[in-house]
Amino acid sequence: IQKVSALGMPQFPTGFVWGTATSSFQIEGATFEGGRSPSIWDTFCATEGKIIDQTNGEVACDHYHLWEQDLDLIKSLGVQAYRFSIAWPRVIPSGKGEINQEGLDFYERIVDGLIERGIEPHVTLYHWDLPQCLQDIGGWENRDVAYYFADYAAVVADRLGSRVKSYATFNEPWCVSILSNELGHHAPGKFDRKAALAVAHHLHLAHGLALQRLRTMNLTSQLGIVLNLTPAYAASETEADKAEAWLADGKGNRWFLDPILKGSYPQDVWDHYSEDVRPTVLPGDLALSSQPIDFMGINYYTRAFVSTADQQLPADTKYTDMGWEEYPSGLSDLLIRLHKDYNLPDIYITENGAAYPDKVADDGQVHDTDRINYLSEHFKAAHKTIEAGVPLKGYFVWSLMDNFEWAFGYSKRFGVVYVDYETQQRILKDSALWYQDFLKQQ
Numbered sequence: 225i226q227k228v229s230a231l232g233m234p235q236f237p238t239g240f241v242w243g244t245a246t247s248s249f250q251i252e253g254a255t256f257e258g259g260r261s262p263s264i265w266d267t268f269c270a271t272e273g274k275i276i277d278q279t280n281g282e283v284a285c286d287h288y289h290l291w292e293q294d295l296d297l298i299k300s301l302g303v304q305a306y307r308f309s310i311a312w313p314r315v316i317p318s319g320k321g322e323i324n325q326e327g328l329d330f331y332e333r334i335v336d337g338l339i340e341r342g343i344e345p346h347v348t349l350y351h352w353d354l355p356q357c358l359q360d361i362g363g364w365e366n367r368d369v370a371y372y373f374a375d376y377a378a379v380v381a382d383r384l385g386s387r388v389k390s391y392a393t394f395n396e397p398w399c400v401s402i403l404s405n406e407l408g409h410h411a412p413g414k415f416d417r418k419a420a421l422a423v424a425h426h427l428h429l430a431h432g433l434a435l436q437r438l439r440t441m442n443l444t445s446q447l448g449i450v451l452n453l454t455p456a457y458a459a460s461e462t463e464a465d466k467a468e469a470w471l472a473d474g475k476g477n478r479w480f481l482d483p484i485l486k487g488s489y490p491q492d493v494w495d496h497y498s499e500d501v502r503p504t505v506l507p508g509d510l511a512l513s514s515q516p517i518d519f520m521g522i523n524y525y526t527r528a529f530v531s532t533a534d535q536q537l538p539a540d541t542k543y544t545d546m547g548w549e550e551y552p553s554g555l556s557d558l559l560i561r562l563h564k565d566y567n568l569p570d571i572y573i574t575e576n577g578a579a580y581p582d583k584v585a586d587d588g589q590v591h592d593t594d595r596i597n598y599l600s601e602h603f604k605a606a607h608k609t610i611e612a613g614v615p616l617k618g619y620f621v622w623s624l625m626d627n628f629e630w631a632f633g634y635s636k637r638f639g640v641v642y643v644d645y646e647t648q649q650r651i652l653k654d655s656a657l658w659y660q661d662f663l664k665q666q
């Protein structure tokens with residue numbers, strides 16, 4: 225076995241939390257087991273033309289059955305923490321009302337299994353698998369669903385309690401709203417800006433309602449939310465490009481940051497959207513959404529390069545298998561800017577990672593040096609922000625293992641662990657060995 229070394233990496237402060245992350249629909253499989261009802265992703269996968277390789281989540285990494293060996297795998301990496309999500313349709317199959325204890329039992333085994341192994345559980349309550357029956361009444365466009373979410377959040381927290389180190393209400397409200405309802409790439413696959421902005425608003429409300437509810441439960445768990453943020457850079461110094469980049473930042477980042485951290489929508493973007501697509505904001509909604517949070521999770525993958533004209537990125541730019549630019553300084557720029565513009569709670573990088581076309585080599589190993597390079601450069605960028613005073617407390621690599629990459633099916637591999645989907649065999653890629661070595665040196 226080749227020795228993969230992480231020599232020369234910076235030292236992070238003691239107590240800095242290192243982890244790895246997954247989400248329910250992407251790894252669990254067993255979509256018909258344990259009393260789970262269909263989610264909007266089961267429906268989306270069954271719709272012709274939506275998933276690039278026509279696959280679905282029925283088996284995925286079969287984590288629902290292989291969870292015990294997967295927890296051992298997490299342990300073997302040497303991380304302190306694991307971030308995973310809970311599938312609402314396993315816990316409350318009809319969306320609201322009756323609780324399916326078998327669903328809660330599964331997640332309780334995960335939580336206890338992690339703690340037995342000395343690993344902190346970090347839970348995301350919603351990572352995109354809405355019960356289909358709630359979509360049938362309008363999904364997140366229906367304001368009532370925000371109230372059902374708060375009920376569901378309380379049911380989960382009631383069972384798992386303070387054993388869970390942190391609860392995040394939502395993963396990536398931009399994806400849940402815009403990507404899924406305006407751009408149509410994700411379930412439920414709509415092309416409707418008004419719907420998307422209504423969804424975004426109801427997510428902000430649902431976040432606030434859930435937070436309010438969990439605060440009454442005397443948990444010691446940290447409560448927060450996870451946003452995907454893509455810093456927007458103007459491709460040139462022209463006023464037109466700078467304005468375009470600021471608007472992109474507003475639509476993609478500030479529209480989701482400000483309701484949580486400031487209790488308002490950004491005025492410039494509000495003005496940009498015409499009256500007929502703006503959300504209905506009731507009195508008190510933004511006070512709810514901007515209650516204090518203990519942490520904000522940030523998912524960072526790449527930057528946006530924005531221009532009113534056609535602009536080429538520099539010729540030496542590297543891209544991942546998703547076609548996303550590798551831009552580590554975007555991470556430090558972003559965090560330092562947020563620290564300047566907002567009063568930040570503790571920050572966690574809840575996702576960072578990259579897809580590459582990994583192959584098992586003749587020696588049985590996966591030599592993903594490009595992923596080692598990607599991670600090491602982003603770790604260094606993160607370290608810089610701590611020196612600049614950003615309250616960055618932890619970092620979760622996306623992902624623990626290759627999994628169902630949404631509209632890309634199984635065609636993109638984000639794991640530090642390789643999954644053979646024929647045999648369900650897991651192989652630690654070189655990046656996992658590198659991460660192990662890095663963690664030993666921390």
Ligand code: GBH
Pocket residue numbers: 247250395396399452454523525526528547548575622629638
């Ligand atoms: C995350 O979404 C998800 O939380 C996770 O489930 C998923 O597996 C992982 O990322 C990898 O995709 O579209 O070229 O403008 C990340 C979604 C990715 C959305 C970057 C914005 C900007 C690049 N974000 N994207 S581009």
